[in-house]
Amino acid sequence: MSLQNxxxxxxxxxxxxxxxxxxxxxxxxxxxxxxxNESNDLETxxxxxxxxxxxxxxxxxEISKKFNVAPMVTDLLFYLLQEKRMGLLxxxxxNVVVLDDDKKGFLRGIIEGPGTKIDETHKKRITSYLKGRLxxxxxxxxxxxxxxxAGYRITVEDLQLDASLENQLDKFKExxxxx
Numbered sequence: 001m002s003l004q005n006x007x008x009x010x011x012x013x014x015x016x017x018x019x020x021x022x023x024x025x026x027x028x029x030x031x032x033x034x035x036x037n038e039s040n041d042l043e044t045x046x047x048x049x050x051x052x053x054x055x056x057x058x059x060x061x062e063i064s065k066k067f068n069v070a071p072m073v074t075d076l077l078f079y080l081l082q083e084k085r086m087g088l089l090x091x092x093x094x095n096v097v098v099l100d101d102d103k104k105g106f107l108r109g110i111i112e113g114p115g116t117k118i119d120e121t122h123k124k125r126i127t128s129y130l131k132g133r134l135x136x137x138x139x140x141x142x143x144x145x146x147x148x149x150a151g152y153r154i155t156v157e158d159l160q161l162d163a164s165l166e167n168q169l170d171k172f173k174e175x176x177x178x179x
Contacts (some may be wrong), residue, residue: 007088011095014076015103021072026100028070029093032077035067046077046086053081098157106137109156112145113164118152126154134159 018025036043042063045056057078064074080086101108111118111126123140130138138156145153151164 003088004091006085007091008095010076010088010092011099014072014092015096015099018072023070023072025070025072026097028073029096032069032073033093035063035069046081046089049084056081102136106139107134107156108139108141109154109159110143111140111152111154112143112148113152114145114148114150116144118142122152126152130154130156 014025018028036046045051045059051059060074060077060081063069064071076092077086077089080089098108107130109130111123123142127138127140130140134156140154140156148164148166151166151168153164153167154161
């Protein structure tokens, strides 16, 4: 089983448990991720095998008390430490957010295109189109791409719409060569 599939399985399981216990696991993991991002020492402690599992658990217990980390998050971290799978935490977190967004009828995606920003009118039209097609609210982030000369490539989960000039030229070339 791939690491992505393992992370997805953990995310689904923790999300189901959180739903049963009425815990907003996405919010709790977001808060804990902020703690990690603010402290290189905490990141080192968790993700590098410099300390023993027991030493890391002891420090994590203290951090959990001090910063009021939800017991469910602490239990997940203890489990990942014990199983030597702490490296999966970022992917588990990402998958929990995806599951939470989906439960709330919300999707995130990216718009790739030329330049440094997208015209807001174009972004609104694309968002409106996707909302109609997917029946969910869509939050799109613009990502500049040097591989796109004109047009846009939109990716929302496993849906990709490619309205780039490069894609149109590839299709034209292929149709020309197959005739």
